[in-house]
Amino acid sequence: MKPFALAFLTLLFCSCAAPKNTKIASYSDLIDKVKNIKDSISVGKMTIHNAYKSQLLAHHNGRFDSTMILKKVYQPNKHVFDSCLSQIFGEENGKKFKPEGLYMWNRKLLAENESLIRQKLAVLDSVNVDQLFTKHLNALQKITGQQGEGKWLVYFGPKGFQIFGGCDNNAMILDMFGSDWTMQSIDKVFAHELEHLLFNPILEKDPNGRTGLGITLDEGLAAYFTSLYLNQSQEEALYGKNTQILLDREKEIFEKLEPYFYKTNEEGCPIFRHCGRNSDCKPVVEGLPKEAENELCYFLGFRIIQHYVAQNGKDSWKDIYTISLKDFFEKSGYKEYIQGKRP
Known part of the structure; x- marks a missing residue:
């Protein structure tokens, strides 16, 4: 009985492990696609935080790293999550943007959205996003003669809660799951929203x-x-x-x-x-x-x-x-x- 039981357990272990390793391998190219992207880009006093990079890296080797979500996604963008996203989507839905809520949907991010993530990351095959954003920021300041300041979050948001825009100069959001995240529209959308950010101090005064x-x-x-x-x-x-x-x-x-x-x-x-x-x-x-x-x-x-x-x-x-x-x-x-x- 013991040898049979041992053989059975070995077989069971192997049958469970194989799909897991296959799944890890299927994510590896996504990890490779973003790992060399800068965490953030700054031009003057404008900064763009590429949080989507850490959202994917948190799944490296098939293990979910909640600490990375806390330190690399939530904490650098605490104002965006606490004072913008958690407010505009209402009290109950706002919980999705607090640390515990972020852990929950980010834990399932790749498993539940792999196909869509691949589609959205395909933009990176044709567009160097770091260079594109830097070009936009420089052009905006040169054309308008205004410097401006602000912070942007570029990330994959929870399903059904997409937004391109924001609440104030330090809470601007580009959700890569949004319909505007395409090679055709990203130039237009980003230029439009950047101008809003630049003009906001004028509106306030x-x-x-x-x-x-x-x-x-x-x-x-x-x-x-x-x-x-x-x-x-x-x-x-x-x-x-x-x-x-x-x-x-x-x-x-x-x-x-x-x-x-x-x-x-x-x-x-x-x-x-x-x-x-x-x-x-x-x-x-x-x-x-x-x-x-x-x-x-x-x-x-x-x-x-x-x-x-x-x-x-x-x-x-x-x-x-x-x-x-x-x-x-x-x-x-x-x-x-x-x-x-x-x-």
Whole structure:
């Protein structure tokens, strides 16, 4: 009986060990793909933390290293997890972004998302992300003449909780599981979000930075800068063929949202509703393509900046960094243009 039992146990051990080793081997190429990526990239006072590297390295040799998640993912980005992600997704879901919650879903990260992770990491085969981010950061500062400062987290978020954006200059997020993490859109998305980060200190100082006018110019500037940086047409910068629909209804859109330009979120729900910042009221501009309905600020802000440039010269859009938002709007001549425009 003993030799038989020993042989049985040996067979059992081997049958269990083989698949495990195979799985470890299947992850090894993912580990190799990220191990030489820098933990972080800094240009001036802007830093990008590549937390996804440590999320994968935590599974090295088939053993989950929770200490690495704590020290390399959570602690360097504590503000992002505690003051941004855990807040915007609600009290219950917020637990996913505390250390214990991070351990739980990161422990299963590779096992449950291997195929998607391979797909998202494929971007790294065509794009040197370190060089790409450094190029963007340098270009942004050179084109705008502004230095800016802030911190970005690039990571794989828990399933169903993806975000491209953030809460403040030190809590900006690029979730690699998000639909925007593709070779086609990463240039556009990153340039757009970087401009938000750069403009945020201006918004904080301006008396209208948190009003409807502030968010309109904020979104419009991000779209306008991206169009210059990537040499995009107006349609490419906005909504493709749907851009013409907005142009045809431009007078209506402005006249329905302009009364809320100098109101805050609490007072001016309609404009914040159409800027994707508040869902507590119904839209005041109806029958638009779904893609554009929640982003009318992009369109209006872009058009205001276009008119400012037409009135004041090619590089005059940079005045937005040095004069008040109200002055910028008034000197654009956009309201006068709308008033003289036929319905």
